[in-house]
Amino acid sequence: MWNLSIEYIYLISIILFIIGLKKLGHPETARKGNLIAAAGMGLAIIVTLFTPLEGASNNYLWVVAGMLVGSAIGFVAAKKVLMTKMPEMVSLFNGLGGACSMLIAIVELNNMGPEASLGNAQGLTTIFALFIGSISFTGSIIAYGKLDGFLRDTLVLPAPQFINTGLLLVIIAYSGYLMTLPVVDFNLTLILLALSLVYGVTFVTPIGGGDMPVVISLLNSFTGLGAAGAGLIYDNKVMVVGGILVGASGTILTILMCKAMNRSLINVVIGGFGSSAKAVGSSREEIVKEATPSDLAIQLKYASKVLIVPGYGLAVAQAQHTIHELEQMLENEGVNVRYAIHPVAGRMPGHMNVLLAEADVHYDKLLELEDANKEMQSTDMVLVIGANDVVNPAAKEDPASPIFGMPILDVETAKNVTVLKRGMSAGYAGIQNQLFFGDKTKMLFGDAKSSINKLIDEVSQV
Incomplete structure (x- = not known):
């Protein structure tokens, strides 16, 4: 009973x-x-x-x-944890989930009796949980390092495609060998563990920082699959179903993120951008026009429609509450203010949505990529705050650009564009943003939170 x-x-x-x-x-x-x-x-x-x-x-x-x-x-x-560090925390916790599956598999391999063999369904499931859990663990640690910055461009693998393909084939062949043995040799399984941990490192290391949102969702699906494998080991149905749900949702999210970047998953995993991209030439004359808080405040107060494009720089400046205050002030003046959200803005899937939700920005004000682009031409002012690659016209104009073909927010079709940024540095993809030199673009340099506070003061005085 x-x-x-x-x-x-x-x-x-x-x-x-x-x-x-x-x-x-x-x-x-x-x-x-x-x-x-x-x-x-x-x-x-x-x-x-x-x-x-x-x-x-x-x-x-x-x-x-x-x-x-x-x-x-x-x-x-x-x-x-700060909102800027949320992607790192997600990646780290995801890695710990993979480590759990890995440790469960190790314990079960060690506990197998002297007559046990891996040449059955139970053995295959255990090897699968060990392999997937190990990839998720070390891969997530490397992703954490890239997101945090201390591993960015510090480790370069020669011919990573060949290394990863060769190592994967070795792991598959070695797993097959272990399953042919009459009894389990725990010491030999530790070699498989070491190979799997190394593969997790070599798998993520070549992938550029600009692809990290896709990598995070992919590793999340791996963790789910590892949990499902661990559930099969213990015949625990809730672990199996929970793992399958996480694995399936992570896979779907990965596909959606790749679609948002107009790239295949194979292209992301093998080709990744952001790790070694070089500056791409442009026919635009590189003349920067600076805005002042007082002039911008006048434009904002007397605009009919304003779109705000948030990016990682907004999170770094912790300016989400400040921009919400500016939004409310402009709304009180009769201005229609909404936010244009790119699917891969920030450092993880949904980063900007979480950031703005923390500041109590109503979800009805968030426009997805296609809906936002439909509104651009009728928008009086677009404020780009900390976003870079997701508004870079090189994605449409320059076939040599590493982000060419990626759908972007077409902010240049708006009547006016102002970019709030500390300086002229490149984005996470490692290339200069040609938007900065557009005919309709002006730059408001400085810390985003400080600049927005100045705008609030100026708008209140207009």
């Missing part, structure tokens, strides 16, 4: 996962969806702890200690 009740409770947990994931698809219900999914996970954990398991009677102290330590780390991280 108890075993049947466990299955029903697991089913409830799975249903909560699905409902939570569904609600995460819309900004208005995302917070509730997160709580629902968390409730499902909490329920699954509690039931699992009270499920009879042979040989597990002495493990509760370790389990409870692990839960307390993990909860404390998660609570402190959630409270302390």
